[in-house]
Amino acid sequence: GAGVSQTPSNKVTEKGKYVELRCDPISGHTALYWYRQSLGQGPEFLIYFQGTGAADDSGLPNDRFFAVRPEGSVSTLKIQRTERGDSAVYLCASSGQGRYGYTFGSGTRLTVV
Amino acid sequence: GENVEQHPSTLSVQEGDSAVIKCTYSDSASNYFPWYKQELGKRPQLIIDIRSNVGEKKDQRIAVTLNKTAKHFSLHITETQPEDSAVYFCAAGNFGNEKLTFGTGTRLTIIP
DSSP: OOSOEEEOSEEEEOTTOOEEEEEEOOTTOOEEEEEEEOTTSOOEEEEEEETTEEEEOTTOOSTTEEEEOTTSSOEEEEEOSOOGGGOEEEEEEEEOTTOOOOEEOOOEEEEEO | OOOEEEEOSEEEEETTSOEEEEEEEOOTTOOEEEEEEEOTTSOOEEEEEEETTOSEEEETTEEEEEETTTTEEEEEEOSOOGGGOEEEEEEEEETTEEEEEEOOOEEEEEEO
16 A cells, blocks of 8 residues: 555543554565554554564563564554553554665554543 | 653744754664654654764755764754644664664744
């Protein structure tokens, strides 16, 4: 596609529920990243995929967070037993091989009530 | 891990004047330093970046300088315009491990 697409754009869920956030990167981009941005803060790294494998998942805050990219394109960030502190904008970005600059998606605003 | 500090948190500049935002980083292995502009409710967009093998890079009204010894880098915007108003984030990373650590942002307001 022309840009990084994230769905849904907004998600409101009840505390304790499970959510999935989807990212569709730019076609041909091998690297995919998830970041979380809280109000008034910079993006915080969660996980980075190179192809299908998670090259670095050191930013995932705990085992309630999991991400997959089974075919090396679309990625899904999964959050179990959501907590109010999970409320944030979840940003996805992708980059092509040999290119270091990211292209970010518009994000999914997650609100846990 | 890497720690990036950014100053100031807010900056107001008269239209036409220059704006400077400064960042420091802690990990001497970091060798890539991008700057992102984020308008309200929109995605961060890369505006300029610099690698550690150069000390300065310029693109029209925007320039970035890097001092590896002191571990700091700065964004310079000249001849500011109202459309420059946004939140600016610096970041630091290590080529080969593409994780970026972001600063906390600077809200730049250009006063017409």
